[in-house]
Amino acid sequence: MVDLPRHVRGRPNPSGRMYFSFEKFRGTERAWPVVPLPESSRGDEFWRRCRQCEALAAERTGDGWAWAWVSASGRSYPLPPPRGGDGQASFWAAVDAAEARDKADDGQARKTFDALIEFYKTQPAYEKLAPLTKRDYDRHLVKIGQAWGSAPVASLTAVLAQEAIDLQSHTPAGARYFRAVLSKLLSFGAARGYCTSNVARITEKVEHEVEPHKPWSDKAFEAFFEHARPGLHLPVYSALYTGQRSVDVVTMARPAPGANAIELIARKTGAEVFVPIHSEYREILTRTHIDHPALHLREDGAAWTLAAYRTAWQREITSKTSKGGPAQVSAAKATAMKTLRDGAFVFHGLRKNAVNMLLEAGNTEAEVSAIVEMSEQMVRHYSRDVNKRRLAINGMRKLEECWKETRANLFGPGAA
Incomplete structure (x- = not known):
């Protein structure tokens, strides 16, 4: 069996099915009420709940217990008691909400990329994008979040930005779009105090020659x-x-x-x-x-x-x-x-x-x-070939119009 985290206990019922719970200070006068955990220890949710339990705080009150989730930054978020049934679902929903709120609060305080991206998506600069453009922006905003989400925007250097662009050089069109979205985001953030400059502007432009589509013959x-x-x-x-x-x-x-x-x-x-x-x-x-x-x-x-x-x-x-x-x-x-x-x-x-x-x-x-x-x-751009043909036709027409004079200059007035 997999080793369980501290204070997590697993016990089988008469049919052999395992049940898990978080039981801090079990067997002592300070023992907390039992916090039920997901039944299976194989899923990601189980281990996420175990990690969240490490940040729980419980204090005995006159008529029961007061629960809270405390972030690494020390912020405390009150929680409902972890009862069974719907109460248990409400408890974990509150824990998730507290964690998300703390991440947002922390991101705003430290002016992280996650916070900037979330803020950018609420603004007209993003909302006015056409649906297909917004879809492409979202794809690259996800990549930016994956690369630097929890990092302060001001900590990004041109070297780090260039490294991220170079990692996508196998698809030049994608690398160019990534650089464009990053530059747009940094310009937006610089004007709102997330950073002092747009370091993407000094990164190397991605050379990408778009092959024009051929008109049908x-x-x-x-x-x-x-x-x-x-x-x-x-x-x-x-x-x-x-x-x-x-x-x-x-x-x-x-x-x-x-x-x-x-x-x-x-x-x-x-x-x-x-x-x-x-x-x-x-x-x-x-x-x-x-x-x-x-x-x-x-x-x-x-x-x-x-x-x-x-x-x-x-x-x-x-x-x-x-x-x-x-x-x-x-x-x-x-x-x-x-x-x-x-x-x-x-x-x-x-x-x-x-x-x-x-x-x-x-x-x-x-x-x-x-x-x-x-x-x-x-x-x-689409009409380059058409314009060449049009110029050629116009040029030849002008030559026809003045051909007599031109011919005389070429071959002399007595030429047949």
Whole structure:
């Protein structure tokens, strides 16, 4: 049997089942009332309760006992008596609450990372983040808490921050995001007295070249629409004609008959999006109309969820079954799906197709930005190839316009 902590006693009942309790000063005049513990000594809860018992204080009063939990810092938190049944549950809930409160109080007093993160999450700077951005922030805030949670924010040095960033260098995108969130948190804390400076600012920037998504080629569209399962088709059209992200496309509500636009709230930015319906897209919506509030449906008539659509997409493109084995497909389909894989044509690339089409039609970057819910800076990033083509076309047109004069200068006035 495992050695039990001091004052913890285990005893079997007639059936042999073990019961455990904390019995301080047992057998003496100072003996405390028995504190029942979890029945199994194998779980984490048992050992956590044993540790908490070490911080208990009990004092005999005129009509019973007064209980408290005393933290390492000396703070005392009153507790209800540890009775059986619901009383026992209330006792341990009070112990947990006291421990959490002391951790918060201690964190605030010492201005720790745990306290800063908790405070940051109550402020507009965090609340105004879009849901997907907040999710990514939370992931890195957890990492920051794991690294330095109980440490004072002011104790962090640039060297320690750089070491934490370097530990994530195997995923450059993650390391860069971690550094950005840490810097944001430290700037927030510095302005509120948690530290005197943002040491993350002087850490080394993570070099990470984002590979741009490729717009789909005519061959890619042909391969997809001829061979991919029909239930995947309409979201591709919707992405192409609206330029929205998959998280917004797949879950689109069906526009009312006669509606002039697709309207939604972008989940990444929280912005309202208004996309006028293109005439060809309207025809597609009319042909595929079904009386269902969701726009994108599976072949069985149920609405797609984003997770289900992504799973179905992956299985289709890789020609895999639900169990991960090779699917039985025709040679033509296998070739078509290989074309999509080899060309790195992914759903997000359709967003670039949409941006390119809008720019090629002569729209300004501001107009494109308003339609696809993308910053003008990102539109410029997406449109580098389009701008090159546009510049080339404009340059050649100007050459055509002044060709007679240019030709004469090149070959002389007498050239045929």
